[in-house]
Amino acid sequence: MNQVTKALNIKYPIIQGGMGNVSNAPLTAAISEAGGLGTLGIGTMLPDEIETLIKDTKALTDQPFAINIPLSVSPAVKETAMLIFEHKIPVVVLSAGNPAPFIPKFKEKGVTVICVVASVKHAMKAEQAGADLIVTEGYEAAGINATEESTTMTLVPQVVRAVNIPVIAAGGIGDGKGLAAVMALGASGVQMGTRFIATQEGAFHENYKYKLIEATDTDTMIVGRTYGKIRRLLKTPYAQELLKDEVEGADLQTFANKTTEDYHRIGAVEGDFERGFINSGQIAGLIKDIPTVEELLNRMMKEAKQSLTLIERNL
Incomplete structure (x- = not known):
């Protein structure tokens, strides 16, 4: 058990990135069932749709999962907070905006707060505002990205040095070797999005999954x-x-x-x-199969342990 698994009450230090309006209950539940932290991204959804998604996920798992609120995008930030309290969702992920005004409200209700950042400055501000964990997202990541364009390799160790709370690395991670690499940089876990698309439980079109499998490093x-x-x-x-x-x-x-x-x-x-x-993140070129989520997480943990052992032998 490390800082991330302890803080989130999960088996593996692997969490799902928010996927906006294509978030779905089957994938989120499968990740939580397999020992990670599934996440429902609410994107621009309205309260009724969000509540349905929460209920559908709870019907599939009794394990912890999170809600990602993109603060500058969502038209239902306050309503989503009330749903989190009502349905006793244990973790909220705040992204795409200033989390400071919202963190105390969640902490008062006992909700663990993760903040997604793309710079050292914002990581420090999130910690000062009361965040429990930081996701530091590099420019390799899929979807909406920060204008700073800092890469995961350079950003993670700088954020780790600047804050005292656990850091989760995101961007360019899709296997156990990537997990081992960011742990060597000081992170305590990883957030993945693109890799979870190409899984059997992912409720996405098969065209999307096979497009990822066919992708190269420059696609x-x-x-x-x-x-x-x-x-x-x-x-x-x-x-x-x-x-x-x-x-x-x-x-x-x-x-x-x-x-x-x-x-x-x-x-x-x-x-x-x-x-x-x-x-799609830049990790797409590494994706060559469509496993179950459980197979993926178990494989990642095995690869990570093997990689860390190999590193130790080579030092």
Whole structure:
């Protein structure tokens, strides 16, 4: 048991990243059942939809899971907090905004607070505001990214040095070797998103899963840098269209209109890459199979232990 597993009451130091409006109960429950911490990302969902998702997940597992609230995106932050209290969700993940005003309210109710950051400065502020754990997310990660563009390898050790609470690494991690690597940098666990897409329990279109399996190390792309709204996507016709619009001078509103969660659903759930986009981290090139979540987590832990043993032998 390490700092992360103890704080979150889980078996393995592996948590699921928020997946916005394509979050689903089967995957979240499977991760928690397998010993990790499943997470429901609420994206732009409204309260009724969020509550249904919570109930569906609780019907599939009695293990702890978390709710991710993207503060600057969600139209239902206060309502989601009330649902967390009502349904006794033990962990909240705050991202995409200033968590300071919200942390005390969750702590008063006994909810463990994880804050997602992309800089040392924000990690320190989150700790000062009362966060229990930090997820430090590198530029390798899928979906919405920070403008700082710091990589996981450089960011993790700096955040670890700057704060006294447990640090969870995110971005570019998809196997046990990655888990071992960030632990060597001082992290106590990992957050993964892309790797969990290509699992048997992931309620995503098969086109999405097989697109990840076929991906190489250069098959993700960045859009939105012009607008300060960075997203890492898998290369698809729709993603290429977004980049073309940007290069040709489309305004921010056009970009925002074409990157709503509706288009995310079209790509991820409907599997239509001409009309919608799919998120992907740079780790995609490492994904070559579609295991069950349990198989993936068990394999990761075995690989991590083997990697750490090998490192010790080579020193």
